[in-house]
Amino acid sequence: MFDARPAHHPLVAYNLRFPGQVFDGQTGLHQSWMRDYDPATGSYPQSDRLGLNGGINTYAYVQGDPIGSSDPTGLVKRGGGWSGPQWAGIRQAENTIRRELSKSCSCHATSSGDGCIPCELVGNLLNRLDNSVVNEAPLIDSETGKQDCGVGGIPGYQIYLSPAAFTKLCDCLASTLYHELLHNTGLDHEDTASAPGVIRLEQRCKGNLCKKGSP
Numbered sequence: 001m002f003d004a005r006p007a008h009h010p011l012v013a014y015n016l017r018f019p020g021q022v023f024d025g026q027t028g029l030h031q032s033w034m035r036d037y038d039p040a041t042g043s044y045p046q047s048d049r050l051g052l053n054g055g056i057n058t059y060a061y062v063q064g065d066p067i068g069s070s071d072p073t074g075l076v077k078r079g080g081g082w083s084g085p086q087w088a089g090i091r092q093a094e095n096t097i098r099r100e101l102s103k104s105c106s107c108h109a110t111s112s113g114d115g116c117i118p119c120e121l122v123g124n125l126l127n128r129l130d131n132s133v134v135n136e137a138p139l140i141d142s143e144t145g146k147q148d149c150g151v152g153g154i155p156g157y158q159i160y161l162s163p164a165a166f167t168k169l170c171d172c173l174a175s176t177l178y179h180e181l182l183h184n185t186g187l188d189h190e191d192t193a194s195a196p197g198v199i200r201l202e203q204r205c206k207g208n209l210c211k212k213g214s215p
Helices: 084-102 117-129 173-184 198-209
Strands: 133-136 150-152 156-159
Touching: 084 117, 084 150, 084 198, 117 173, 150 173, 156 173, 173 198
Parallel strands: 133 156
Antiparallel strands: 150 156
16 A cells, blocks of 8 residues: 655655546545545445446456556556557557547538548447457467457457557558447447448548558
């Protein structure tokens, strides 16, 4: 447990705790963005807003893995396995998708300003961008022995990306993340009578998401 006053300088309070947390001296809890963390129990006093979609224990902090994972907002966590540069790439890919979403429901003077993501999907995609957990996993195909780019729950709030997602084998990271986020919203690979397919939606956006310099 942290000491709020380091021994070498007892007049200075050190209130930082796990990533995104600040110590509250009045309650003894660590404040996150959306929830408070109780160091005495190693969990949140408040239940996860996602309910069981966030895990079977809705009060758990990063599913009991504070060494390999973090939860700076109290809503979602950075999944295990990522290095700092890899996670920075994922955040950059997320920002690319968010910029594209911001153009989707607006009219522009020229078509070059239009977004590639259908307006009716924006709400669900923003929900997943805010709440889905992105984990690292090898994702070896049992038949070919090669790595798949990613896997996303249909529907769900869990995404797994392999190291291949960071290579040109998977086009670009933003496109791969978008693909799995679409699965999280409940869409299948192929078009159905009631919904567009992930493959077609991803192809439509590759030119926008995979511009030069994109991760």
